[in-house]
Amino acid sequence: MRIFPVILSGGSGTRLWPMSTPDHPKQFLPLTSEDTMFQQTLARVGDPRRFAAPLIVANARHQALIEAQLGGRDATLLLEPAARNTAPAIALAALAAPHALLLVMPSDHVITNPAAFQNAIDAAVPHADAGWLVTFGISPDAPETGYGYIQLGDALAAGVHQVARFVEKPDAARAAEMLATGDHVWNGGIFLFRADAYLAALADHAPEILAAVTKAMNTATRTGAVVHPEAAAFAASPSDSIDYAVLEKAARVAVVPVSMGWSDVGSWDALAALAVPNEDGNALTGNVVTVDTHNCLIKSDGLRIATIGLEGLTIIAAGNDILIMPKGCAQDVKKVIEKL
């Protein structure tokens, strides 16, 4: 049976301001290659022998962006009338394809080793077919505090484990401990399961979400491949993540650890880590002139940027805005957003 990709495009993308904005969040920007991360996500599930046309769950304001970046490719658009986090978003897709095997993926991640991802999917499929809710756990290479962790439990098969427990974003000490154990992986927000298994788990653990989203889909309007769930019903759903609402409570949850060059590109520092530097250590995009400048990430969508004697800065120009900060400060972009 072919897998139905479910691409979640719900992020508001403020952490990559000023390039990423609520009207044009990061998944629709060509930040890591000539293709956008949304297009890279599509390409990852582009083999028609293996994957059906994707279901895209997105903010209604991004419809035009999505249709432009689909470039004529078949897809079903499920346009959220309001943001209610991942549990209701995935429920929309499950109700749209209730007999399918769903591969749920964020639209704004980078995977540099797609073959490893496909192998992990292969390992997961039998368990998802058998009714397990399968997560993909990213093998950690640093004590990151920005991700949730999953502790591996007993093995179900080669490379597939029961989930022992989910761990919320840790502090630095706890992250270092988990990295040292070797049996914790990052929760990357990628899942494989049968739609009916997910809906059954929702019925058990988050019945209000299931009821609201079911009502919204039963009264949805559809134009071609674009589905508009009914707004008031959808808005009545509790807002919750699939992790909290379902996975931490469900009985049969599995995890497939995978090392696939994954990044959530969650900050300019994360993007800098992905960039390929020139001989000066700089990663430059757009109209940039450097003198005695090293180890900088500089991107411009139009302005001409000239630098002299800089070391280790991130400089991002977009539209009428320019952001300047040392690498390592990217988490403070939110402080700028608050001030604006």
Next chain:
Amino acid sequence: MRIFPVILSGGSGTRLWPMSTPDHPKQFLPLTSEDTMFQQTLARVGDPRRFAAPLIVANARHQALIEAQLGGRDATLLLEPAARNTAPAIALAALAAPHALLLVMPSDHVITNPAAFQNAIDAAVPHADAGWLVTFGISPDAPETGYGYIQLGDALAAGVHQVARFVEKPDAARAAEMLATGDHVWNGGIFLFRADAYLAALADHAPEILAAVTKAMNTATRTGAVVHPEAAAFAASPSDSIDYAVLEKAARVAVVPVSMGWSDVGSWDALAALAVPNEDGNALTGNVVTVDTHNCLIKSDGLRIATIGLEGLTIIAAGNDILIMPKGCAQDVKKVIEKL
């Protein structure tokens, strides 16, 4: 007798790129106050009891800027058809007002203590009336290598000295020596002399300049208060500074040392030194948002600049250009200009 101010507006202003450009050099920008340096220069000689309407020697391409910034004030414009340095430029003014006492000033300097300047003029007038070519020497407060120096000779009167010698821009060691002697001042390019005394000195020491400029003025066209010296004749003049062509050779050259808060605003570092910082040590102009940022000079004429965690940078946005460098690197702006 009233003094005729001669305002020289010949600089191309590349050292304050990107705000200053050949079409809009620094004297026409409000960099140090709400008034431009050109307007500040006009105001310095604005007392009609003491000063006649100014003679402005300028690049013809700046006529509209000058007329706008004059704001209806009387002035004679002497529009240079080509740049030939200060000796020919001042000769234009001397030939336009051959019986006047001329106070020659660059249009792009800052003087924060204008009363001290007026007192220095008072001290200089009797000697200029007597036929001396009088320079104003800026009392040095640092071993600057970017200026020429003048060594004080015998006193002619209180606060007025013969010039012992002119010294070209020194290296750092020589600058420190001169600062230590206490009898050297900076050559600020400000002069007071009778027009006929200057023309006589030109005849003695730079007759080709005098001949060319005389021919250009004899065949000039005049429209109202705007004089266009004849282009071919003026272009035939040697290009030389008043210092080299006349002052270093003439017999009766005097210097009036003065401490008047002078700056030639010759670089972004010089401008940073003039700026009044806020409580974070930052001098901010325009649409700027700072987080954890200290001791920076940030100016924008339109773009919104956001900074996080920066220390001691100069950031200048003008039009479609932005320049970013540490304070202390301003002399390297020319390297950027070469690359563009």
